[in-house]
Amino acid sequence: MSEPIRSTAPAGTIDVHAHAVLASSEGAAGAAGPELGTSEDGRPFYRVGDYVLHGVRYAGSPFMDVDVRLAAMDDAGIARQLLSPNPLTYFGSLPVADAVAFARSHNDGLAALAAKHPDRLLASAQLPVQDVAESVAEARRAVRELGMAGVYLDTDPAGRTLDDPALDPLYEAVVELDVPLFVHPSPLGPDGPPADARLRRFDLDLLLGFAYDETLAVAALVFGGVLERHPGLDVCVSHGGGTAAFLSGRFAAAVEKRPWASQALRDHGFEHYYRRIWFDTHVHDEQSLDLLVAHAGVDRLVFGTNFAGWDSGAHDAPTGDLGAALTANATRLLRL
Template identity: 35%
Template sequence: MSAPLVIDVHAHVLTEEMMRLMRNEAPDIGPTLSEVDAEGGVLKVGEIVQRPFPRGGWDLDRRIADLDFAGIDMQVLSVCPQTFLYDRDAALTGALAAIQNEAIAGLVRHRPKRFLGIGTVALQDPRRAADELRRAVLELGLGGIQIGSHVEGKNLDDPALEPLWATAAELDAFILVHPQKAAAGNRTGAFYLKNLIGNPLETTIAATSLVFAGVLERYPDLRICFVHGGGFLPYQTGRMIHGWKERPECRLHLKESPEVSIRRLYFDTLTHYGPALRYLTDTFGHDRVLLGSDYPFDMGTLECVRQVRAAGLPDVERDAILGGTAAGFFGVGGRAPSARHAHA
C-alpha cells in the first residue's frame, strides 16, 4: 500500500515574474528585491519591508529542494501577506490579486505533482472579493483563497463580508486566514514580539470574531483554517465557553455554545511544540488539523513533517494530518473534491 501524499497547506510564494507583473500594474507599490545573496534578500512592497525574504520565496528550484528535504510531496501555494494591500484602492488591489492568482494557477499547471494553489482577493470590497473567489475556483482551478485577519481594523465579523462567506460555502472553498498588521504594535516592538505574540494574537481575534458573530452557525460547513496552530484560541476555548454562559454580549449573535463553532474550525500544525500539537489533535480531532510549514519565512519550519511523525499519533491520525484531509479538500491523490467543487 502506497504512503499517502504529504501536503503542506500553509506556504507563500512571490516569484520574480509575479513581482515584475505587479510592478507593471502598480509601479509605486509593486514588489522589489534588493540585497540578494545565496540565501535570500530584502522584499519591499510599497512601504512594507520584509527582511529577510528567503530565496525559496521566489526561487522554485530552491523551493523544490527544500520540499524534498522536508519530506513534503505537495505544497498549497498562497501569496505573501505583504501583498494583501487592503489599505489601497480596491480596484488596484483587485488587479494585483488577479495577477497573483493567475500566476499561482500557472505554477500549479506547470508542476501539478508538487503544487496546489489558493488565491487572494481585495477584501476591502467584499463583493469584488466574492467575485474573484468564484473566478479563482471555477476558472483558474484554485482551491480557495487566503485572507488577512482583518481589513484595516475591521474584524472578520464585519457584516459587509457576508457575500464572501456565502460564496465560499457555495463553492466548498478552502479559506486560509493569515495574520497581518498585528494588534498592539506599539507594545511589541522589542524582542520580535510583533511576530512571536502579535501574529498569534491576530489569529485569535480573527477566529473569535467569526465564532461569536455566528458565521459558523450560519455556514457550518465552511472550511476555514487558522494558521500558527490557531493562535491562542484553542488553548482558551474554556474561557470562551464560560464567557458565553456568563455575559449577554457573548450571546448576542451566537445561539449555541462557542465550542460548537470552534470545533468547526481547522488549524495548522505550526505550533513548534509537540505537546501543543497533541493538545490540538486530542481536543479538536485529527481531522481538524492540517500540516503547515509557513514556508519560506524564518518563523516557519522545514521540520513540520518530522514533528508530526514524532508526536506519537496513531497511523490513521498522523496520515490525515500529513495530507489525507487536505487531499480530500483539493481532490488529489485519488480523492475526489466535493460535488459542488467538482463541476469546476
C-alpha cells in the same frame, strides 16, 4: 497525547501553509510595489508601500525558485504543497483598482506556477478585500478559470473583523465555489509593523502579534456567528488558531455567562463551533500540539509549515496515526 514529532514527513504528506513570492507581480500594485532589490550595503530588501523589509533573501530561495522549492519538499518528504500569498502583500489599504490589479496579477502567476507541477503544487487566491463585490468576482475567476484550490484572507481584512456582515457575500461565494478559506495574519499595521511599539521588539509582531490576531479570528468566527450563518464554510486558521486552544475553557465559560452570546451559541456551546474550524499544526512543539488536539480534536487539523520561513516546520510532521490523519484531513479540506 499526540504522536511524537520526527524529522521526516510521512509519505504523501500535504503542507497547507507555504507562502510564495512572484517576480511577475513586482510593480503590479502600482506605486506600492512590491519591489525586490538590493541596498547599497549589499543586503536584499523587499518593499511594500512605505515599508521596507531588509535582509530577507527571496531570490534563489524556495519562495521564488520553484526548483529549489521542490528539492526542499523532497528533502522534507512533503508530497504536495498549497502555495499562498505573502502576508506582506495583502494590500488591504490600497485603492480598489490597484488591489484588483495586484490580485489578478498574483493569481495569474501563482496559478500558472502550480499548473506546471500539478502533482506537487496547488495555489490559493489573493483577494482585493477593500471591495467585497470585487473579492467575490476575483474568487470566482480564480477558482473557475484559473483552477485555484482555495482563497486567502487576512485576520482583519481591510480593517474589518471576520464577522462583519459585509463579508457574508464572500463567504457565500466560497461555499458556492466549494473551496476552503484560509485565514493568516499580516505582520503589517497601519504604520508598518504593528502600531503597538511593544510589538516592535524581539520580533514580537511575529511571535505574539500573529497569535493575538489568530485568536481574535477564532473569536470572530465563533462569537460573531460566522459559522452559524454559513454552516457549509470550511475555514482554516494558521498556527493552530493562536492561543484559542489555551483559552478555550475561558471562551466556553463566557458563552455560558456573558450577555452577548447568541441563543444558538448558548444552545450548542463554544466547542460545537470551535471544532468546526480547521487549524494547521504549525505550533512548534509536542506539548502545544497535544493541547490543540485535546481541545480542537483531530478531524480538522492539517499539517502546515510556513515553508522556508525563519520558523519553518518542514521537518516537523507528526508520524503514526496523527500524521496519517493530517494528510487525510488535508485531502478532504482541499477537495483532492
